[in-house]
Amino acid sequence: MKKYIYLLAANLLLLGTASCTEELTQVPLSQGTEENFYATPGDFNQARNAVYSVAFHGTGTYGYANRVLNLSETRSDNLLALTTASRDWEGINSFYTSISSNTYVKEAYLSNYNAIYKANQLLEKIALKGNDIFTNPVDKASMVAEARFLRAFCYFDLIRWFGKVPLIDRTMTAQETSKIGRSPVVDIYKLIIADLEAAIPDLSPSYDAANFGRVTKYGAKGLLGLVYMTRSSPTYGIDGAMLGLNEWDKAYQQLNDIKTSGLYAFGTDYAAIFKTEGIANKENILTIPYTQSVASSIGGNFMVELGYEPYFASVNLSAQGALEARPISTGFLNMFAANDNRKTFGIATSYTVATGTYKGSYTLPVFKKYIDPTRYGTGGREDWGVDFMVMRYTDVLMMMAECTLHGGGGSQADVDAIVNQVRTRAGVPATAANITLPQLFDERRKEFFSEGTRWFDLIRSGNAVTIMNAWRIAEDTGGKIRTIDNNMLLYPIPLQEILAVPGLYTQNLGYD
Template identity: 40%
Template sequence: MLVAGLVSCEDELDQAPLSDASAANFYRNSADFEQAVNGIYAQLSPVPDRYYDLSETRSDNVYGSSSTGVRPWDPVNDFATTLENNELIAEAWNNDFNGIMRANTVLEKLNESVVPEEGLRNQFEGEARFLRALYYFDLVRWFGEVPLYATVVLPAEALTIPRSPVADVYALIMADLNTAIEKLPASYGASGKGRATSWAAKALLARVHLTRSGPSYGIEGPGLEANEYSQALTLLNDVITNGPYGWVSDYASIFGYGNENNPDIVFDIQFQSGGLGLGTTLPGYMGPGSYFNAIPGIPSPQSGVEMRELSDDLLNAYVPEDVRKGVTVQEGFTDVNGNVETRAFYRKFLDESSPGIDRFDWPINFPLIRYTDVLMMKAEAILQGAAGTQQEVDDIVNMVRARAGLEPVANVTLGMLLEERRLEFAGEGLRWHELVRFGQVIDKMNAWLPQEDELNRMPESIEAFHVIYPIPFTQLTVKEGLYEQNPGY
């Protein structure tokens, strides 16, 4: 395997196969470029499972130690220092870089002669840059320093490109998002649902500013202590004031199968219905096979997925009145043999009445940025020192709490905001990144580990190096000395 999968020929995620087409003879007209841009979006397909594996399972939301200890997520859950050989780590690296490769190819081939209509050409460029920024942002948060490919490179050239400082990777991310804000349309017609908009680019850039402003932990990780809370707030206020989004009063409906692309969705990953195998695997991946075997109408149930139980700490954080718990959590079940399972798992994206071809094919989109998130990021920016008032913060948090059926609170602190975000976004893959961004990951996890580690497989405490993951071993061995492993692994 070459560095970053730059010579990968895996095209199964393309929405329409290119057959024997190559970059040399394919990019001839607008239809070809639309198909190619769809191929960049297609690399988002594994993201929901990845966020469950590398963020939720890593965090204090999930205790993911399996009965045998040999599942791919076990060493992620257990903070093993041998993760460089883990298939989940390799998947994150390879698929993100494949998305970057596809974006770079579109950007290289795009010009006026092949896409003469300026508006469409701008859209394609904006989408490619938005998605490249998104993939690089994930890489920075998972691995810290990564090789920087701003153009298409040949495999031989890739072997000369070392990892770049995090600040340099962020420079490309922010430049791409600023260009995307300029080039992307504010909205699309019905046929363009799910495509990136200028509003999505602004919201993502705000999250980048917040992440850059987080603590560094003394490592080459996602936080640079950049103090860019004011920049984030400007973008967030623009999305809130001028964007086409709005408050959805019923929490469950945000994730309803018949209510996709509702006003709370700023950007999501689109999955198809119709039993074509183009749905998301996430609902079936988060739940155990024994649960689905007990439900009539679920096609071809299998028992290959073992439960990753939700932590007692998360379950106890929900008060009885909080309606979000019932939407988010499946608290036990009875299997086909009458055995009672008392452990809990995530069910937020599950509708048992709408399966596809099997329990790994669900026609529900996965949100990456919600309007509720935009509001709560505004509260975060204000609490971190951007212009604003305590009343604005309290009002935002109390909107969220009122929808959840909870009483209002006053004088919200960063700690209170972090806890409210935990309950609001549980199962959406944000928790690890937010613990890191708020500067709470070491303290929170070190308090949590001794309480939850029933099988005694975790370390007594984690250290700063655990904030990011190791570089996959396959990348380290491509060319000796090209990359150095992240400290601690």
């Protein structure tokens, strides 16, 4: 599956809520209508691909990868993203209470609901016409499973950012949705878990290269495991995705199924994990693929989010639009041993531009993990052929270790072995035995930086507010970042949704 975006019909592209008037920017297939479109297996395949496209690649400039780098990585203690200019990411990093109209916040809400709308529509069309269209019942079951996975994926993304959101499990008119308020998170979890449990048996264990990017049985199991882990996290006293349940054993079971499948492997070379594409990369559990192009812009642009124009110029890539850096926090840099190859590969601490506008030497540390000039196309800054790993095998192993430390299965020896395996690959000494949860999260922080996991790790740790306030005091000498409280663990509902039907939604606490 590559980054091709499909149009079913103009009237199918609207979210279907009273507040949404934005149309998706997509490539037309034909002048067909909804009534005559779903007539062949190929039509249904294109409809399925459209759900993938919106769920993973978004509805405009940003996709899921950009989203987690902006709303998770930038929100976390890995970056000190302050600026003298007015940038949307500054309000994210500084915990402003006035970000309900923030571009990144709106995108997370809009893209997920557009994908949910498309998934609901596809499921309804399969139920209505599937028996007549699909000669092989396995193909029909697989398509239903993929649609249900994608719907679950989007709802899980929504509740992690916003907490309570409207629960819409069928296509609705704008008038119908204008009467649906925010549903309790427990109700949304029921749909998420039901969708994933129904999808897993009918998803393929693996795909060939031509179908790389479609979700597998084990990608769905990885998501379900993370769902159980998130439900088990401390609540912080807010209406978020964290329910304080003790479901670590359920999570461990799902993750262990991935391990025992024998389809994945712990990469022995850290750098190779991010340079090996497609099915050849045995770390890939759930991946969003992008295509490098020589003719048009169909690649990705997420690596630009945390980049810096002088660094791009230093590797002969100019005009990427990353004019201001989001510098790496000093405390994070100091965590690494001098010879840790994760830092060497993924962080630029000094670089030189030989000629041009940015000529000079630089020591501003920036992330470069996903920046590979050999996979840059000719379509501009949105044309990188670099895949984004939503979940990789090392993550699965370390999440299993987390479950073990919560009593969910496995042994302390398993935890120690996993962490030492990760550290040995990084070229640093193995850690002493009896790894604790704080030590595990520290190792995760060094392993997964600039992959969009840090904010969620902080929340699962139970110490997000304490850690972030300590970071603020240590790093923000200018006093620009506000004191963080529990309410800041959620984002605000976008203002356009609050205003669409006055009184239907109430804003999350702590926001203007």
